[in-house]
Amino acid sequence: MPNVIIIGGGISGLSAAYYLNKAGVRAKLIEKAAHLGGVIRTSTQQGCLLEAGPDSFMAAKPWAMDLIREVGLADQVIGSNDHLRVTYILKHGKLVPLPDGLMMMVPTKILPLVGTKLLTWGTKIRMGLEFLRRPPKAPLADRSVYDFLLDHYGQESIDYLAEPLLAGVYGGDPREMSVNSVLGRFVEIETKYGSLTRGVLAAPRPKGSGSGSLFRTLKNGLGQLVDKLRGSTDVLHGAVESLERNGSGFRARVNGDFIEADQVVIATPAGDAARLLQPWNGNLAELLQSVPYTSSVTLSLGYRKDTFDHPLNGFGFLVPKRERKLMAACTWVGNKFSYRVPDDMVLLRCFMGGDALKESDESLVEAAQRELRNIMGIQAVPVLHSIARWPNSMAQYTVGHEQRLRQIESIVQGIPGLHLAGNGYRGIGLPDCIKAGKEAATRITS
Numbered sequence: 001m002p003n004v005i006i007i008g009g010g011i012s013g014l015s016a017a018y019y020l021n022k023a024g025v026r027a028k029l030i031e032k033a034a035h036l037g038g039v040i041r042t043s044t045q046q047g048c049l050l051e052a053g054p055d056s057f058m059a060a061k062p063w064a065m066d067l068i069r070e071v072g073l074a075d076q077v078i079g080s081n082d083h084l085r086v087t088y089i090l091k092h093g094k095l096v097p098l099p100d101g102l103m104m105m106v107p108t109k110i111l112p113l114v115g116t117k118l119l120t121w122g123t124k125i126r127m128g129l130e131f132l133r134r135p136p137k138a139p140l141a142d143r144s145v146y147d148f149l150l151d152h153y154g155q156e157s158i159d160y161l162a163e164p165l166l167a168g169v170y171g172g173d174p175r176e177m178s179v180n181s182v183l184g185r186f187v188e189i190e191t192k193y194g195s196l197t198r199g200v201l202a203a204p205r206p207k208g209s210g211s212g213s214l215f216r217t218l219k220n221g222l223g224q225l226v227d228k229l230r231g232s233t234d235v236l237h238g239a240v241e242s243l244e245r246n247g248s249g250f251r252a253r254v255n256g257d258f259i260e261a262d263q264v265v266i267a268t269p270a271g272d273a274a275r276l277l278q279p280w281n282g283n284l285a286e287l288l289q290s291v292p293y294t295s296s297v298t299l300s301l302g303y304r305k306d307t308f309d310h311p312l313n314g315f316g317f318l319v320p321k322r323e324r325k326l327m328a329a330c331t332w333v334g335n336k337f338s339y340r341v342p343d344d345m346v347l348l349r350c351f352m353g354g355d356a357l358k359e360s361d362e363s364l365v366e367a368a369q370r371e372l373r374n375i376m377g378i379q380a381v382p383v384l385h386s387i388a389r390w391p392n393s394m395a396q397y398t399v400g401h402e403q404r405l406r407q408i409e410s411i412v413q414g415i416p417g418l419h420l421a422g423n424g425y426r427g428i429g430l431p432d433c434i435k436a437g438k439e440a441a442t443r444i445t446s
């Protein structure tokens with residue numbers, strides 16, 4: 001039976017450990033932080049359930065649900081309250097609802113598009129012509145998301161649709177993001193149909209999108225999954241300071257001691273993996289180092305309902321870069337998911353970009369209150385706040401990412417016993433990270 005260590009106890013590493021254990025291989029998972037789960041961090045304050053990192057996962061990707069079922073948490077799964085779903089975009093200081101029928105930034109319904117105040121007539125006509133006239137296009141080399149969407153829908157659709165929507169998921173810049181890695185399905189549609197709208201309307205709906213909620217989570221928060229996985233994992237807390245080759249195996253130094261292994265899964269952000277590999281594979285380390293990461297801050301604010309002066313008719317809002325100060329998005333938590341907020345409270349979860357990292361807690365709370373006053377007219381004073389800083393935690397798939405991945409994978413294949421998993425490679429969402437951990441386990445056990 002192989003002797004395996006897993007470096008990193010986020011969801012990627014925990015999933016690798018779970019699937020190894022399931023196949024009869026007991027691995028040692030080494031995590032430098034005091035808690036497991038990486039960026040998953042659930043807590044409660046004054047009866048509110050707070051998610052400092054991810055709050056849910058996409059239902060259309062099966063790997064998170066598969067794992068949740070396997071660990072026996074299926075009865076704890078709840079869906080987003082999609083009947084209340086309205087997302088607003090800040091435009092010229094006012095909250096404007098996203099038109100109905102958008103598939104990401106691709107319009108699929110005429111009337112809501114015609115009626116929306118989010119886009120000017122120039123963009124609406126351009127979207128109509130895209131649908132009616134655009135011919136299929138021969139596959140092109142990777143481009144930025146910006147160039148791709150500019151070509152289809154023009155600048156305004158990037159400023160007020162694509163940029164805020166993608167910033168909410170990747171925290172990144174469309175001018176740098178790879179369209180092949182981030183919007184691969186739309187690239188395929190462009191090749192086949194030309195028009196994204198025509199393609200989206202013609203293509204079969206992705207599995208899981210027809211019924212049920214778009215997003216799912218666990219009743220008591222995603223920490224429930226981490227707690228469950230912890231139970232079947234052999235964990236050592238400590239930073240892996242170095243990883244050396246040792247004959248055909250590896251030797252990791254943790255807390256001053258050496259641990260030997262035949263196989264290693266590095267399930268850290270790519271930059272941390274690069275530092276461990278640098279001493280004996282500079283080439284691989286350089287490629288890993290070239291996967292950039294962005295930083296973010298989440299700030300939850302709780303209010304007493306009887307002091308709160310806004311109807312909260314939706315899931316929250318996104319702030320396009322053009323209009324952004326510190327806040328990039330705000331989720332109205334109690335509407336998006338049930339079981340999060342007691343009846344007498346209101347909970348808002350604000351996302352800020354890397355600029356917010358250096359601010360003190362006091363100035364973040366003040367800035368959030370100021371921006372919420374300007375955007376939503378809220379005068380109420382929060383009775384709780386909780387802040388989480390996430391430096392270099394969100395991988396950016398920049399132009400050329402796929403090619404970099406192929407180079408990384410080809411080098412890794414030449415190093416028997418080495419496996420990479422994590423959000424730096426083939427998907428940053430929880431389902432993709434779980435899939436990455438599972439695939440590493442499968443490679444070890446097959």
Ligand SMILES: Cc1cc2nc3c(=O)[nH]c(=O)nc-3n(C[C@H](O)[C@H](O)[C@H](O)COP(=O)(O)OP(=O)(O)OC[C@H]3O[C@@H](n4cnc5c(N)ncnc54)[C@H](O)[C@@H]3O)c2cc1C
Pocket residue numbers: 007008009010011012013030031032033037038039040052053054055056057058238239240241267268269272296298390393394421422423424428429430431433
């Ligand atoms: C604020 C935020 C909100 C998000 N929201 C969502 C969402 O709603 N839905 C969704 O699907 N995804 C979301 N994501 C993305 C998703 O949560 C992450 O991509 C995913 O959880 C990453 O998991 P991971 O295990 O790959 O990495 P991480 O969670 O970063 O875990 C890596 C672990 O490796 C450890 N480590 C690093 N170096 C070492 C070392 N040398 N020795 C030992 N341990 C080490 C770290 O301490 C860490 O615990 C969000 C991400 C963030 C930051």
